[in-house]
Amino acid sequence: MSHFDRFERFYFEDLGIRRELVRLNDAWASTLGATDYPGVVQSQLGQALAAVLLLSSTIKYQGSLILQIQGAGPISTLVTQASHLRTIRGLAHWRGSPEGETLPQLYGDGRLVLTIQNEGQEPYQGIVALDGDSLSQALESYFSLSEQLPTRLWLFANEQRAGGLFIQSLPGHEDGREDWNRIIHLASTITEHELLNLPSHELLFRLFHEERVRLLDPEPVCFRCSCSRERIEGVLLAMGEQEITSVMEKEGQVEVNCDFCNRRYTYDCVDITALFSQSPRLAAPGTPQ
Numbered sequence: 001m002s003h004f005d006r007f008e009r010f011y012f013e014d015l016g017i018r019r020e021l022v023r024l025n026d027a028w029a030s031t032l033g034a035t036d037y038p039g040v041v042q043s044q045l046g047q048a049l050a051a052v053l054l055l056s057s058t059i060k061y062q063g064s065l066i067l068q069i070q071g072a073g074p075i076s077t078l079v080t081q082a083s084h085l086r087t088i089r090g091l092a093h094w095r096g097s098p099e100g101e102t103l104p105q106l107y108g109d110g111r112l113v114l115t116i117q118n119e120g121q122e123p124y125q126g127i128v129a130l131d132g133d134s135l136s137q138a139l140e141s142y143f144s145l146s147e148q149l150p151t152r153l154w155l156f157a158n159e160q161r162a163g164g165l166f167i168q169s170l171p172g173h174e175d176g177r178e179d180w181n182r183i184i185h186l187a188s189t190i191t192e193h194e195l196l197n198l199p200s201h202e203l204l205f206r207l208f209h210e211e212r213v214r215l216l217d218p219e220p221v222c223f224r225c226s227c228s229r230e231r232i233e234g235v236l237l238a239m240g241e242q243e244i245t246s247v248m249e250k251e252g253q254v255e256v257n258c259d260f261c262n263r264r265y266t267y268d269c270v271d272i273t274a275l276f277s278q279s280p281r282l283a284a285p286g287t288p289q
């Protein structure tokens with residue numbers, strides 16, 4: 001089994017500290033698709049993808065966790081999503097040629113929203129202040145405010161890989177400051193190269209070889225887009241007959257591209273008429289289902 005595209009969970013025995021590790025290779029390439037992201041946008045997207053996957057394991061849910069940033073800065077939208085089945089997807093939109101390092105430089109005046117979509121329940125949202133130098137800092141302060149559990153995150157991404165390391169004190173062990181400080185001191189030596197390249201046992205040994213670590217079975221992670229013809233039709237219906245008919249008249253067809261997976265959905269005038277009259281519709285040949 002490859003060391004990449006998997007979610008790995010470890011416990012420091014006796015210390016009440018958990019650690020999670022994700023490194024994405026194929027799933028990252030599929031997320032990038034054919035989009036030519038500028039360097040800083042690509043890095044933010046990769047970090048957010050690793051982050052949403054790491055955070056998704058801290059909650060019990062059946063559905064998806066969405067990390068979303070909307071801002072007025074060079075990066076206007078960043079969305080990443082992880083499901084309880086460890087499938088992920090994500091995208092970013094930007095203006096001009098984004099530069100900068102800190103969150104305010106990249107996103108301007110914005111906010112980070114974490115949404116838990118639990119099947120059959122109302123979505124739950126948590127808001128994270130968009131300040132600090134990095135996504136990991138913003139998420140760490142969110143955890144210290146909302147969960148009050150000491151939490152540290154390291155996130156890295158380059159063109160080939162995206163990955164993250166997450167360390168959190170388990171409830172009831174908040175008193176073990178000395179152990180916590182030692183583990184964080186060891187973890188803080190991690191470099192981007194180590195996190196994105198080393199096999200996990202080697203990474204683990206390099207960082208924590210004096211600690212007793214228990215490793216749980218790794219779980220595979222893959223890219224999957226949940227878009228479908230039915231969902232796109234729901235969006236078209238919500239936009240309204242008038243608007244869609246005017247696109248139809250202008251373009252001769254209605255074409256919708258999924259920004260997450262680049263799948264193209266095409267509707268001809270028969271499809272659109274049927275959609276708005278709610279009559280049974282024949283699937284057009286050659287269109288993705």
Ligand SMILES: [Zn+2]
Nearest residue numbers: 225227258261
């Ligand atoms: Zn899609």
